[in-house]
Amino acid sequence: MSSRLQFEGAGVCESDLSGRPFNGDTVNVAQVSDREVGKLLDDLPSAHGSQTVRDGRAWKRRLHDPAKRARRAARVVRHIRFVYFAHVDDDSMFGDYHHELVTAEVLMDRVLTARASGMKAVHTHLHGEAEEWLFKRPPRGSFQQVTPEYIRWYGRDGARRGEPMVREELAIELMAEYGYSYSNALDIATNNSGALARMDQTWLIARAKTPIYCRPLHATEFHQLARTIEAAYHVPVGDTQVTRANMDIARRAAAVLGTVLDEYVETPFHTPALAETFQEFHGAHLLRVAHARLAGLQPMPVTGVLGWFSAKRARIYAEVQARLAAR
Structure with a gap:
């Protein structure tokens, strides 16, 4: 049986x-x-x-x-x-x-x-930590300066984003803000923020x-x-x-x-x-x-x-x- x-x-x-x-x-x-x-x-x-x-x-x-x-x-x-x-x-x-x-x-x-x-x-x-970072928005006042992680969560005018920027979007934003090349901007977004790749965040x-x-x-x-x-x-x-x-x-x-x-x-x-x-x-x-x-x-x-x-x-x-x- x-x-x-x-x-x-x-x-x-x-x-x-x-x-x-x-x-x-x-x-x-x-x-x-x-x-x-x-x-x-x-x-x-x-x-x-x-x-x-x-x-x-x-x-x-x-x-x-x-x-x-x-x-x-x-x-x-x-x-x-x-x-x-x-x-x-x-x-x-x-x-x-x-x-x-x-x-x-x-x-x-x-x-x-x-x-x-x-x-x-x-x-x-x-891992589970990535999920926590995605759904746990840091307070605006916790940032002492404009960092890639701040840009990920907040716009230039300080307005909260509906969803945090994905890694590709953040790289493009850094290119426009600081004149980086895309490869350098993507590297900074990867190593200096909790931004996820678009497919991973989706x-x-x-x-x-x-x-x-x-x-x-x-x-x-x-x-x-x-x-x-x-x-x-x-x-x-x-x-x-x-x-x-x-x-x-x-x-x-x-x-x-x-x-x-x-x-x-x-x-x-x-x-x-x-x-x-x-x-x-x-x-x-x-x-x-x-x-x-x-x-x-x-x-x-x-x-x-x-x-x-x-x-x-x-x-x-x-x-x-x-x-x-x-x-």
Whole structure:
């Protein structure tokens, strides 16, 4: 008997990316990993006596097949669910272990639901501090002089900006104010203010407006999730079937995490078995993403200099990701 939990259309938050068509220029890479994530979560083990824990080679083989683009309306959001010890004292080591399992499940639910909605489910470079800096406006009187950080929050007339300037806007403002070149202005904006790149700030603002059950993870939460998956893998001494089931589920959780990251990331795991699983599935996923991007770009009509540079940049990006995954 398999502990399979499926929710048809439940807990899926809407995103403008979820309905964006494939046009040859932008590949919705979330669709690339739909099949492998579904296969990983479709037959999770349980602690039932009739469940035999497999060696995992079958599901690894299946996920090396090319992923097929699926209709978003028919997507099923599956969830990671661990097995809990029965009849144990919450004040014992099992209580701490169960707390780690709950944390891992909640964070993985957010990753999978955000992914299903078309959002970038994990941002591995933006930490929680960046979110605090974005939404915590410093008082005007706390600045002794006009600095890049002041310009980021306040205009020349001292009026508060509706949103803090992004890094690119701040660089242009510094160019106009002090006559810097763009490269020097961008360097000053990066190193002397808390300004974020436009895409990063847009992601954080969208994240803040997203319901908590499908809110994507920033880097701090991503590493917390990795720690809890490792904690789930190191099961306390107890029921053998629970131990084997949770070790297998933890490996699958590491594999799923590797298939939802569309840019190369060093493994966040220290346990060799989890690190190896993450690297294997992350590398295979990045190769599929690169091939999908290249396949989508080749028939694209390229007109004008800007179109040529856009296509060239996308191809170079795909090739770099493929090489990082294959090394």
